[in-house]
Amino acid sequence: MKIEVLYPELCNLYGDLANAEYLARSSGAELVRTGLRDTPRFLTEDVALVYMGGTTERGQNIVRDVFAPHLDGLVKRTDNGGVTLVTGNALEIFGEYIENEDGSREAMLNLFPIHAQRHMTARYNSLYLGRLEDMDIVGFKSQFGHSYGMNGDGLFTTVRGAGLNPDVKAEGLRRNNLMLTYLLGPLAVLNPPFAKYLLGLMGVAEPALAFEDAAMDVYTHRLEQFSQPERGFIYH
């Protein structure tokens, strides 16, 4: 079993790479890293999970250019049920375009009918509490904008915090097992139920997590804290 991390030299902000490492450690999967000059392994090999983390604004454009020739391959993989996780602002790479504060637009890969509005002077920082099926999801957002144009369901249903933008409950995007979320950092480590869910989709029978007790202790404590009505969700 393989987990492929796409472009770790660029898509590595905020501890994102811990997701792939944790899932590999919990499943015994081989972790393979695909650089900007390499051809993604999932195009020709059996890869249980493809992962892409958040990057810089310049990095978004570089990844867009490098990944564009492989987009059809990702669509094919997704239509065949392949599991892919995209976190942080890498989500925006798969939308139609990113609009800057000055009105200029940067075309993106156009896989989802959304566009991002980027505000480099107004960073949005918040806690997040949401749901996926019967799971509670906790996480963090720290981003320069939001995405607009989606009317359907997202990956998560927001309980507290912002969805794809502060006006919608849908957080993230989903097409079959291609999952994209603005939540950043070690999402799988902080959400053991979600990590197990991913391992299940990857084909791991009876998934067990590395240091599951300690991870559950962290998760339970954070979930309790994020559920407190008086807990501030937006960072000022």
Added chain:
Amino acid sequence: MGKLKFYAALWAAKLSRPALKLTGHNGTNFPGELALKICPDFLRYVGKPEHVIAVTGTNGKTTVSNLLCDILEMDGKRVLNNRFGSNISSGIATSLVAGVGLFNRPRYHAAVLEIDERSSKRIYPYIKPDYLVLTNLFRDSIMRNAHPHYIADFLTASIPPETKLVVNADDLIACSVAPDNPRVCFGIRKMDTDVTECINLINDNRICPRCNGDLKYEYLRYHHIGRAYCPQCGFRAPEYDVEGRDVDLENMTMTIADREGSGQYRLLSDGVFNIYNMVTAAALLRQLGMSHEKIAGYMDRTHIVETRYNVEPVGQVELVMQMAKEKNALACSRAFDYVSHQPGRKELFLMMNCLGDEKHWSENVCWLYDCDFEFLNSDEIFHIVATGPRARDYRLRLLLAGVPAERIDCQEDEFAATELLRFEPGSRVYMFYGTDSLALAYKVREKVKALGEEAAK
């Protein structure tokens, strides 16, 4: 009208100073806040010393500012600084209020101002430094600073075109700032401890700025700090104008050289960060025309600020207070790396929690997974106590870093956590704290000292 408003602001700010002193509130930014409230353009009008030196960057700006200030004062200059205030616009305004007379005449030869990178836009339109010293740019707070390339762009948009940069050539992100400005580049030649492959989780400069190819390093110190080149397109890091070389950690010496000469310097610390701080300060002082002999002599009489690193005997152990900024993966990684390389058996007390965040929301812990906790997986580190609001997160991160479970204790209450320390005779106890937990750390230290003394009986 503008001038009138300015003088009202200046006098009100000046009057507030004795009032604050009388009420025991000196050292705050209140005078500057007041001045900026009355006159938002206050920084434009307030008198500045003849020479203004700004110091910015993620790490080392306080140490470099203090070194510069101390050395210039030893050299007989009257130097205005903001070492007792903050490094944002109100702190700078507070310092400048103190730096002029009632009629706005500057009373100092020079100003050495430590400036927060994010405050650039509110400061540089009004204060145009002759020199801007840029120590380095690393990941810092996720919430405020996003990533170092963002800060580099932020600085580029703010720095006046006439300001000369004194910039770290071993940091390509810092080098990318204000590319059209005049500059002096400094760096440190290959050291015995250097590597060529990055072992840190954070390396924010892995690709060539020209062709996006994989960067290689002639030598690499940590993270992205080292001498980079691109084997694909031939890109190379800038040459050094001022360089540290022949760093001898055993005899605690190094040479600092430039085109006009060189000098032998005594190292103020064996930490590479502080060696960079020395070279940085020397590079600026050379611009001011000071000889190597003078700089080395003055530097020899300075020391690194105590709050960052402090050792004292307690019972049968030594207690070390080790600053490691909370929410800053890089600062903690550097501190972990440094401590892990210290000889002898060690017991760690981790309390670099952001207590302010805990009051209002919940600390974003993503930085823990950017931070090299792997350095703490060493047999010589026989025990780690994780404490504070994020104690559980520390425990999980330590486990994932490979630290055996039996070496980790976890207790949320910092004072109760001290009871878990083992005080193994002959070992060192390192307390890791951040700026936000500084006051609490010093209270907890008293309990650690009492327990350490008790354990020795």
